Amino acid sequence: FWCLGFIYAALMALMFQKVVLPLVPGIYAGHGLLTHDPITAHNMAVASAEKIRQLGWSQWELFPNGHEGGNVGILSALYALFGPNPALFIPFNAAAEATGALMIYRLGPILWPGRVGSVGGLAAAVVFLAFPSSLLWYGQNLKDAFVIAGMLMMLYAQLRILQQSGGSDAPGLSRTLLLMLAGASLCAVFRPYFPVLMLAIFGMSWLCVIAALAVKRTLFKERRLLAHGALMLAVLAAIALFAARSNVAEYALSQNGSTLSQGVDEPGLDSPELTLARSWTWQQSAWMPHAVDHVFERVSELRRHFALYGLSLSVEAKSSIDLNRLPHDASEFLMYLPRALQIGLFAPFPETWQEHVSAPRLVSAVETAVWYLFFPGVLLLTWRRPSRILLFGGCFAAILLMTVSYVSPNVGTIYRQRFGVWMLVLLAGAVGWISVLLPTLQRMAERRKTLSEPAAITETEDAYSGGGIASVMASGSLILIVTLICFLGFTARDLLLIQEFGATSMMDAYFFAAMLPTFFITCLAMPVADSLMRTFVESNSDQGLKQAEGMVREAAAKGANVVLLQELFETPYFCQDQLAEHFALAAPFEGNPLIVRMAALAKELNVVLPMSFFERAGQAHFNSLAMIDADGAGTAPRPVKRT
Numbered sequence: 001f002w003c004l005g006f007i008y009a010a011l012m013a014l015m016f017q018k019v020v021l022p023l024v025p026g027i028y029a030g031h032g033l034l035t036h037d038p039i040t041a042h043n044m045a046v047a048s049a050e051k052i053r054q055l056g057w058s059q060w061e062l063f064p065n066g067h068e069g070g071n072v073g074i075l076s077a078l079y080a081l082f083g084p085n086p087a088l089f090i091p092f093n094a095a096a097e098a099t100g101a102l103m104i105y106r107l108g109p110i111l112w113p114g115r116v117g118s119v120g121g122l123a124a125a126v127v128f129l130a131f132p133s134s135l136l137w138y139g140q141n142l143k144d145a146f147v148i149a150g151m152l153m154m155l156y157a158q159l160r161i162l163q164q165s166g167g168s169d170a171p172g173l174s175r176t177l178l179l180m181l182a183g184a185s186l187c188a189v190f191r192p193y194f195p196v197l198m199l200a201i202f203g204m205s206w207l208c209v210i211a212a213l214a215v216k217r218t219l220f221k222e223r224r225l226l227a228h229g230a231l232m233l234a235v236l237a238a239i240a241l242f243a244a245r246s247n248v249a250e251y252a253l254s255q256n257g258s259t260l261s262q263g264v265d266e267p268g269l270d271s272p273e274l275t276l277a278r279s280w281t282w283q284q285s286a287w288m289p290h291a292v293d294h295v296f297e298r299v300s301e302l303r304r305h306f307a308l309y310g311l312s313l314s315v316e317a318k319s320s321i322d323l324n325r326l327p328h329d330a331s332e333f334l335m336y337l338p339r340a341l342q343i344g345l346f347a348p349f350p351e352t353w354q355e356h357v358s359a360p361r362l363v364s365a366v367e368t369a370v371w372y373l374f375f376p377g378v379l380l381l382t383w384r385r386p387s388r389i390l391l392f393g394g395c396f397a398a399i400l401l402m403t404v405s406y407v408s409p410n411v412g413t414i415y416r417q418r419f420g421v422w423m424l425v426l427l428a429g430a431v432g433w434i435s436v437l438l439p440t441l442q443r444m445a446e447r448r449k450t451l452s453e454p455a456a457i458t459e460t461e462d463a464y465s466g467g468g469i470a471s472v473m474a475s476g477s478l479i480l481i482v483t484l485i486c487f488l489g490f491t492a493r494d495l496l497l498i499q500e501f502g503a504t505s506m507m508d509a510y511f512f513a514a515m516l517p518t519f520f521i522t523c524l525a526m527p528v529a530d531s532l533m534r535t536f537v538e539s540n541s542d543q544g545l546k547q548a549e550g551m552v553r554e555a556a557a558k559g560a561n562v563v564l565l566q567e568l569f570e571t572p573y574f575c576q577d578q579l580a581e582h583f584a585l586a587a588p589f590e591g592n593p594l595i596v597r598m599a600a601l602a603k604e605l606n607v608v609l610p611m612s613f614f615e616r617a618g619q620a621h622f623n624s625l626a627m628i629d630a631d632g633a634g635t636a637p638r639p640v641k642r643t
Contacts, residue, residue: 001105005098005129009138013090016139024359031086038140042086044068045075045141052080062189070189071143086141093138096145100420101125103152104427110159111393111431112385116438120431127374127430128423131367133360137416143190148420150190153183154198154236155396155424161228162209162389173228177235184236188243195240197403202233205395209388274311277326280304285330296333300326302407310410319361319411321347337402344401344418345425346372347411364415371422377432378425384435393428397421545570545594549601556605561630567612568623570594575623586616595626602628 017032029039044064051059060080062073071089078088108121128134137144157180164172187194206229213219219226282297284290303326310320321343327333346368353365382390404417548569555563568575571585589595594613602609608630615624 001125002098002102005101005125006094008129009094009097010090012135013094013139014087016135017087017090031084033086034136034140037142038086041068041072041075041141042084044072045079046084048072048076049079049084052076063192069143069191071141071146075141089141090139093140093145096149097129097134097138099149100145100152100423101128103149103156104128104423107152107156107159107424107427108431110156110163110389111381111428112435116435117431119438120434121427123434124374124423124427124430127370127426131370133363133367133415134419136360144416144419146190147187147194150183150186151194151198151420152424153179153186154202155393157183158202158205158229158232158396159389159393161225161232162392164228165222165225177232180232180235181239184239188239192243195236195243199233199236199240201396201399201403202236204399205392206233208395209392212388212391274308276324277304277308277311280326281328283329288330293330296327296330299403299407300328300333303327303409306408306410306413319348320409321411322409325409336406340402340405341398343411344405344414345375345422347405347414352411360412371426374426374429374433377429377434379432380436381428381432384432390428393424397424545597548598552601552607552609553605556607560607562608562610564610565612568614570613583616583621586614586621588616589624589626592626595628599628603631606630 021028021032021034027034029035031039031042033039033042048059048061048064057080060073060077062070064072064076074092075086075089079085082088102125105121105125108119108124109117111117112120134145136142157176160172160176160179164176184195184198187198209229210219210226213222282300284293284297288296307320307323307326310323322339325336325339327336348361348364348368350369353361353368355361382394400421401418405414408414408417548565551565552563574585587594592613595611598609598611609628611626611628613624613626615622
């Protein structure tokens with residue numbers, strides 16, 4: 001699965017850089033990169049690589065200029081070795097994206113052990129890979145894909161500890177600790193302040209689990225589990241402490257609202273919201289512990305900075321939300337958190353999907369609509385299988401979503417930063433839906449099985465009997481991804497045609513809007529169209545026989561002596577599926593109306609007809625071949641293959 005995800009992500013990123021972006025000059029900065037952050041990181045890496053070539057590798061830094069992310073350091077090393085080509089970073093980003101998808105897939109069986117969790121995890125992992133908005137980071141030179149992968153690795157490690165319930169499996173605990181260490185290290189390299197945030201959120205999530213254990217009065221019995229959880233937090237704390245000493249983390253954590261707002265808090269456009277943001281101050285609450293109140297103040301200063309930035313660019317910042325909601329104290333802070341969670345989960349809201357229409361907004365609207373379809377499954381999962389694993393994951397997702405949505409009053413920024421945890425919620429929804437749909441499909445299959453003839457069933461060989469529904473789902477996912485790659489090839493062709501013949505920006509927006517429904521039709525409807533349509537197709541034997549007779553007469557008129565018709569031509573071909581109703585189509589060799597009719601035709605035209613028919617011989621069924629001679633005599637049937 002990881003290899004397939006890696007290949008898909010690499011191909012998508014390459015096409016995004018080399019084919020799609022050059023066709024959208026408004027956001028294209030050259031070198032296959034977007035404007036703003038990607039091109040800035042590229043230019044910094046080019047300058048650092050030039051310094052390395054001139055002065056040697058002693059000039060290389062993982063965090064150039066003291067406060068840049070690890071992506072710039074890795075880029076500078078690649079540029080120094082191979083030249084300034086952003087496509088060199090694609091394998092790294094593709095590996096991170098595939099790792100994130102793998103973690104989503106592996107988290108499914110933790111939420112619901114067995115086939116339900118596996119199928120739900122597979123569905124969510126495919127969505128994780130297929131959502132095109134993620135190209136904005138793994139198709140560029142940004143660090144989001146690595147942070148998402150690291151966060152999911154840490155979460156998987158935490159949930160594995162809860163799943164093992166503090167068992168004494170030392171090798172399993174060691175592997176889990178190594179995974180935690182790897183995920184935290186990955187985050188520390190690309191966002192050194194992120195392990196500090198994860199430590200706080202994981203700590204609060206463990207407090208929720210401890211409270212639940214205390215309510216159940218099982219806290220003492222679970223002391224081994226709590227010890228393992230403390231060990232996991234200790235590993236994360238060590239990485240967080242080490243990363244926090246880096247210049248990057250110190251730079252990010254030392255910034256306050258006043259410092260960050262320099263350059264955006266300038267006189268310019270006036271509005272009530274801008275005046276409110278400029279005059280904002282924090283008031284300490286006597287009832288709140290000073291340390292907690294100070295954290296609330298720092299987070300609110302960040303929100304004020306981003307609100308000022310959005311208001312100062314009000315002509316361009318069209319995705320801002322709640323710019324006038326700037327809490328002044330701890331009470332207002334806490335009262336805004338439910339609203340922040342609502343935004344983190346459901347924004348962009350449906351009433352905004354048609355505002356300021358552009359290709360990125362259309363993509364985000366379609367993806368959000370798909371996410372809405374999955375979300376009711378979260379309620380099903382909570383109702384059908386409540387667990388402390390679900391409690392921990394829910395607390396983690398809620399706290400992280402509230403943090404992201406509170407800090408940034410901009411839907412576009414929230415959409416990118418929440419993607420990993422948003423996919424976690426989608427995973428819970430997928431598992432919830434599968435927990436209902438899979439038993440329903442199994443009951444339907446058992447009902448069909450009871451209608452079939454016992455002896456016939458024992459003679460049957462089903463192509464999917466070895467792997468079951470999970471195997472079919474895996475094969476289906478592979479087909480979907482291959483179909484998606486083919487679809488992207490056609491899209492590249494169309495984009496090249498547009499580039500050749502020219503198109504305005506309005507035409508670009510129209511074209512991308514037209515692609516969205518085509519995308520879902522091609523990747524979802526077409527691969528399953530046959531299986532859906534076959535249920536509604538009724539066989540018409542008489543019409544099929546008339547067509548067959550016409551073809552035999554035409555061939556005989558052209559001098560044919562032997563005419564071979566297609567396999568089981570009397571009815572639509574049904575051998576792909578094992579359905580009880582198909583056994584009603586079988587007939588014995590002796591006195592078979594089809595053979596009698598075709599024998600008369602063979603005698604009339606003086607031709608030999610090797611004829612396939614569905615034979616019933618006692619309790620067995622065969623796909624048989626009857627040889628009808630030119631005099632109309634038929635030999636005993638020979639089974640071709642069993643069905």
